[in-house]
Amino acid sequence: MKFVALVLSNFKRHKLRTTLTILSIIVAFILFAYLAAIRNAFQFGVSVAGANRLVVRHRVTLIQPLPQSYERRIEQIKGVTDATQQSWFGGLYQDKQTSWGQIAVVPTEFLPMYPEIILAKEQKEAFLKTRTGAIAGRTTANRYGWKVGDRIPFSATFMRPKEGNTWTFDLVGIYDGQYPDTDTTAFYFRHDYMDENRIWGKGLTGWYTIRIEDPNDAERVAREIDAAFANSPAETKAETEKAFIKGFAEQMGNIGVIVQAILTAVFFTILLVAGNTMAQAVRERTSELGVMKAIGFTDAHVLSFVLIESLLIAIVGGAIGVALGSFMVAQGDPTGGALPVFLFPARDRILAGLFVVLLGIIAGALPAVQAMRLKAVDALRKE
Amino acid sequence: MPNPLVRLSNVNKVFHRGSEDIRVLSDLSLQIEEGEFLALMGPSGSGKSTLLNLLAGLDRPTSGVLEVAGERIDSLSRRELARWRSRHVGFVFQFYNLLPVLSAERNIELPLLLTNLSGSERRRHVATALEIVGLSHRAKHTPSTLSGGEQQRVGIARAIVTDPTLILADEPTGDLDRKTGDGILDLLQSLNRDQGKTIVMVTHDPHAAERASRQLHMVDGQLSSEMAA
Numbered sequence: 001m002k003f004v005a006l007v008l009s010n011f012k013r014h015k016l017r018t019t020l021t022i023l024s025i026i027v028a029f030i031l032f033a034y035l036a037a038i039r040n041a042f043q044f045g046v047s048v049a050g051a052n053r054l055v056v057r058h059r060v061t062l063i064q065p066l067p068q069s070y071e072r073r074i075e076q077i078k079g080v081t082d083a084t085q086q087s088w089f090g091g092l093y094q095d096k097q098t099s100w101g102q103i104a105v106v107p108t109e110f111l112p113m114y115p116e117i118i119l120a121k122e123q124k125e126a127f128l129k130t131r132t133g134a135i136a137g138r139t140t141a142n143r144y145g146w147k148v149g150d151r152i153p154f155s156a157t158f159m160r161p162k163e164g165n166t167w168t169f170d171l172v173g174i175y176d177g178q179y180p181d182t183d184t185t186a187f188y189f190r191h192d193y194m195d196e197n198r199i200w201g202k203g204l205t206g207w208y209t210i211r212i213e214d215p216n217d218a219e220r221v222a223r224e225i226d227a228a229f230a231n232s233p234a235e236t237k238a239e240t241e242k243a244f245i246k247g248f249a250e251q252m253g254n255i256g257v258i259v260q261a262i263l264t265a266v267f268f269t270i271l272l273v274a275g276n277t278m279a280q281a282v283r284e285r286t287s288e289l290g291v292m293k294a295i296g297f298t299d300a301h302v303l304s305f306v307l308i309e310s311l312l313i314a315i316v317g318g319a320i321g322v323a324l325g326s327f328m329v330a331q332g333d334p335t336g337g338a339l340p341v342f343l344f345p346a347r348d349r350i351l352a353g354l355f356v357v358l359l360g361i362i363a364g365a366l367p368a369v370q371a372m373r374l375k376a377v378d379a380l381r382k383e
Numbered sequence: 384m385p386n387p388l389v390r391l392s393n394v395n396k397v398f399h400r401g402s403e404d405i406r407v408l409s410d411l412s413l414q415i416e417e418g419e420f421l422a423l424m425g426p427s428g429s430g431k432s433t434l435l436n437l438l439a440g441l442d443r444p445t446s447g448v449l450e451v452a453g454e455r456i457d458s459l460s461r462r463e464l465a466r467w468r469s470r471h472v473g474f475v476f477q478f479y480n481l482l483p484v485l486s487a488e489r490n491i492e493l494p495l496l497l498t499n500l501s502g503s504e505r506r507r508h509v510a511t512a513l514e515i516v517g518l519s520h521r522a523k524h525t526p527s528t529l530s531g532g533e534q535q536r537v538g539i540a541r542a543i544v545t546d547p548t549l550i551l552a553d554e555p556t557g558d559l560d561r562k563t564g565d566g567i568l569d570l571l572q573s574l575n576r577d578q579g580k581t582i583v584m585v586t587h588d589p590h591a592a593e594r595a596s597r598q599l600h601m602v603d604g605q606l607s608s609e610m611a612a
Contacts, residue, residue, distance in 0.1 A: 002496050002505075009484040291480040294441060295494045295541075296469025298462055377441045380476070 003301075007308050010281070018313065021277040025317025025359070026324065028270045029352060033325025035259045036348035040181065041333070041341050042255040051215040053113070055244035056225055057207040059235040062088075062247075065204035066234050073228060079212050079221045084109035085191060087206035091154030091167060093144070100140075101186035102154065104194045104206075107133075113209055116178040123148065123173030131193050134169035137184030139333075141174045148174060152187075160199045167197070181341045209241065267355065274363035278310045282367040289371050290379025303372040310364025311357070318356030322349065387414035388548065388581055389438060394447030394457075396433055396604075407433045408444070409604040420575040420582045422595035430604040431585045432553065438583060439472050439551050440464040452548050469497040473542030475552035475571075479534040481526040481541075487533075488513065488522040491540045498545065512540035516570060532563035539570060543580065550574070552584040556591050568594045 011018055056074060058064035065087070074083045089102040107127050111117065119127070119135060127133045136146055146152065150171045161167055169189050177184045195202060212221050222238035229236045239247070282289070289302055326344050333342035396408035407430045415421055423431040436442040437449060440456050441464075449457040456467060473494075481490045488509050495505040513519045516536040526534050535555060542550050552571065556564030572594050574580040584595060592598045600608045 002502070005489070006485075006493075006496065009482070009489070012484045287480060288482055291474075291476070291482070292493070293465065294439065294468065294472075294474050296465050296467075296472075296497050298465040300462075375441075377436050380441075380480075 022317040026321040029321025030325040037329045039259040053241040056238045059237045083210040085205035090157045104191040119175045126172035133172040134189035135173035139184040278367040293376035299372045306368035311360030314360030388417040389415035390450040392448040394444045397445045420596045422592035422598045425601035429601040471548040473547040473550045477554035477557040479538045512544040516540045550582045
């Protein structure tokens with residue numbers, strides 16, 4: 001503790017340089033928080049996707065439908081406890097620019113399959129008995145100012161209705177997520193209502209979500225399902241929900257790799273900035289370090305002082321950056337709701353903490369070793 | 384006769400520059416008694432600074448014996464030498480070498496950080512050192528707000544605060560005008576005379592050397608003449 005004041009006193013030198021270095025670290029960690037939130041959003045909360053749920057889709061592509069008749073056959077496979085069908089709707093609402101998660105479901109099967117969807121009891125009952133009923137996630141309801149009882153019109157894209165070009169749903173419920181990263185941007189409505197009113201696709205569905213008894217048995221179950229429909233007109237591909245969502249996200253590009261590439265470039269640059277600051281600091285203090293060694297400070301003392309100084313710069317910058325980044329991410333999705341989940345995940349906060357420490361150590365390592373190796377006689381001679 | 388405080392016996396120091404060997408100290412033997420004020424003089428390159436560095440434990444002789452207060456320091460490791468310096472040596476530099484971001488009292492406290500003294504004990508030692516050098520009223524000032532003479536007094540306070548065995552001064556008046564330099568020499572002389580400190584001072588200035596109890600002249604790495612006050 002008695003050395004703390006000595007280390008802290010070094011922050012009084014070159015305040016502008018230290019401030020600029022800390023600012024650059026702050027910006028890097030704000031960017032880290034944002035990119036982590038974006039990557040997480042594109043993975044649709046892959047980390048919390050049900051481990052005991054599998055998705056069965058057309059082997060060729062997700063766009064190809066599967067027969068609704070598959071449901072009973074899938075349920076007969078050993079290890080499968082339940083199956084439910086879902087279909088992508090792709091309607092356009094108001095701005096007619098983007099299509100987001102509107103999905104046709106069978107409420108009696110869908111709600112038990114997704115216990116993380118929290119819906120009030122009376123809203124659940126209304127969803128079960130209202131043919132035109134739909135439920136929306138809280139994020140989307142807030143985004144459009146919807147309330148229960150509203151009639152929500154969608155312009156059709158590929159899912160054409162028999163009359164006109166508009167689908168209208170009655171909003172009977174607004175759901176919340178059980179976990180912070182549960183998707184609350186989706187809009188679910190009844191599959192039977194869609195089936196009755198669409199001009200094509202009767203008897204077909206987008207994909208199946210199934211629940212299995214034992215998550216460790218997922219590979220065998222998936223293999224048996226695919227085998228059951230092999231050589232049929234609609235062969236299947238069964239995979240864990242995690243893999244399915246990941247694959248879905250990767251249709252837009254490998255966001256994880258892109259984010260990682262950006263972050264690597266950012267942190268490499270910050271490492272150079274912080275490393276340069278520390279190298280300059282040590283270079284400028286050569287004679288002072290010589291004096292300290294002449295007084296009796298050991299090589300280990302000097303090494304740790306430089307490392308602690310470097311760590312402190314990284315910790316101050318990193319802590320402010322992570323705090324500001326968390327605050328900014330908490331203000332919400334910058335696209336105004338297009339990203340289904342927008343938060344700075346706990347695992348990425350831990351990772352940020354690790355990066356802070358690594359940044360401090362790596363940036364300070366070389367200057368610290370140089371300071372350690374410095375001979376007092378040489379340092380004093382350089383005056 | 385009592386044992387000398389410092390004993391050098393057949394000390395050689397050779398520096399290597401590429402394939403060339405440069406002999407800076409040659410077969411040098413010397414004894415310094417406790418309570419002596421020794422002035423080391425000689426032209427540039429004569430080896431006086433190298434000798435001072437050896438006495439300070441900042442460097443090791445190539446061969447020979449170097450003993451301070453009965454302890455051989457020529458064979459200590461870098462780490463052991465650092466510890467030894469913190470207990471036995473007080474340094475006074477030509478350019479004061481104070482840490483610019485620390486106040487006078489923090490600069491003086493620096494060597495005490497290497498001891499087991501508590502905060503209040505350290506403050507007490509610092510106050511005493513400041514009083515000895517006559518700078519109690521400037522304790523909170525940083526070096527940039529002190530004159531050259533005041534900075535050197537802080538440097539001396541830092542050198543004596545741990546009550547070291549040896550005070551080594553490298554051209555302590557070299558950066559000061561005559562009047563201020565005389566003040567510093569008065570202070571060193573009083574530390575030697577009144578408090579019995581053993582001082583070795585390197586200087587080019589015969590006027591400064593006159594203050595010492597013994598003067599040694601070096602030429603080409605060897606002692607050429609000796610003069611007692």
